Amino acid sequence: MTRPPDPPGIHGPMADLYDVFVDWEGRLGREMPGIVKRLRETDARRVLDAGCGTGRHVAALLREGFDAHGADVSEEMLAQARAFTGAPGRFHAWRMGDPPPDLGAPFDALLCLGNVWPQVLDVDAALLAFRRLVRPGGLVLVGLKAVEARRAGKDPFMPLLKRMHEGRPLWFIRFVDFEDAEFAHLHMVVVGGDAAFHRSTRMRVWSPGTLRGAFERAGFRDVSVSARIGEPGVAPTTEDVFVHARA
Ligand SMILES: C[S@@+](CC[C@H](N)C(=O)[O-])C[C@H]1O[C@@H](n2cnc3c(N)ncnc32)[C@H](O)[C@@H]1O
Numbered sequence: 001m002t003r004p005p006d007p008p009g010i011h012g013p014m015a016d017l018y019d020v021f022v023d024w025e026g027r028l029g030r031e032m033p034g035i036v037k038r039l040r041e042t043d044a045r046r047v048l049d050a051g052c053g054t055g056r057h058v059a060a061l062l063r064e065g066f067d068a069h070g071a072d073v074s075e076e077m078l079a080q081a082r083a084f085t086g087a088p089g090r091f092h093a094w095r096m097g098d099p100p101p102d103l104g105a106p107f108d109a110l111l112c113l114g115n116v117w118p119q120v121l122d123v124d125a126a127l128l129a130f131r132r133l134v135r136p137g138g139l140v141l142v143g144l145k146a147v148e149a150r151r152a153g154k155d156p157f158m159p160l161l162k163r164m165h166e167g168r169p170l171w172f173i174r175f176v177d178f179e180d181a182e183f184a185h186l187h188m189v190v191v192g193g194d195a196a197f198h199r200s201t202r203m204r205v206w207s208p209g210t211l212r213g214a215f216e217r218a219g220f221r222d223v224s225v226s227a228r229i230g231e232p233g234v235a236p237t238t239e240d241v242f243v244h245a246r247a
Pocket residue numbers: 008009010022050051052053054071072073074077094095096097112113114115116119120121
């Protein structure tokens with residue numbers, strides 16, 4: 001059975017369920033102190049969240065006093081971000097891989113969080129765009145699952161998540177299927193009652209070494225692949241990593 005490739009970005013039922021899937025209170029509680037620390041260390045004021053999804057990081061950054069903007073390829077995610085923040089002018093349509101439209105560059109920092117980066121297949125074009133968007137010396141902070149670490153463990157499954165939605169349990173089942181050395185498919189099955197919904201996303205298989213090499217070849221400096229969002233230089237022990245780099 002052949003079918004056309006899925007368009008990039010999160011669409012349809014998955015877009016509607018994204019904020020059910022993510023425990024935003026827990027996640028922002030874990031991530032924001034480190035993000036704010038790194039932004040303050042860079043004297044950052046204008047920040048772009050690339051692959052901003054439903055806009056929760058932009059909203060949290062606005063609360064912290066930053067001039068935050070978001071960009072995403074999915075109009076459905078952008079619509080949610082505009083409605084949630086009540087700041088529609090801060091959200092822009094951009095597919096990483098295409099030349100950026102006028103997003104109001106230069107930014108002092110660019111964030112790309114929540115495993116967007118492995119979904120960016122045109123890496124060279126995206127890194128060139130990052131360099132154009134961020135002022136010299138500005139911060140690039142990318143959070144992702146570098147799933148090469150998972151291959152050796154031979155465990156395709158990510159933790160099973162149960163969420164309550166409209167009074168009923170929803171189960172999120174995720175697993176990684178390796179296509180070859182470079183690419184894998186991240187499958188997500190959402191099960192609720194007797195119904196199930198499936199989507200798979202083709203993504204790049206990154207490791208700390210290949211991440212560092214790609215950013216360095218693209219001209220970034222002080223590149224570090226760290227286990228911590230708020231601190232470069234901490235050796236990763238799991239697939240969850242953060243690239244810290246300077247434009
Ligand atoms: C898993 S969500 C992450 C959203 C948010 N950054 C977070 O941390 O929760 C991935 C987001 O990246 C977007 N996306 C995927 N590929 C993209 C691309 N090439 N350019 C821009 N956005 C992309 C999707 O539409 C989706 O909103």
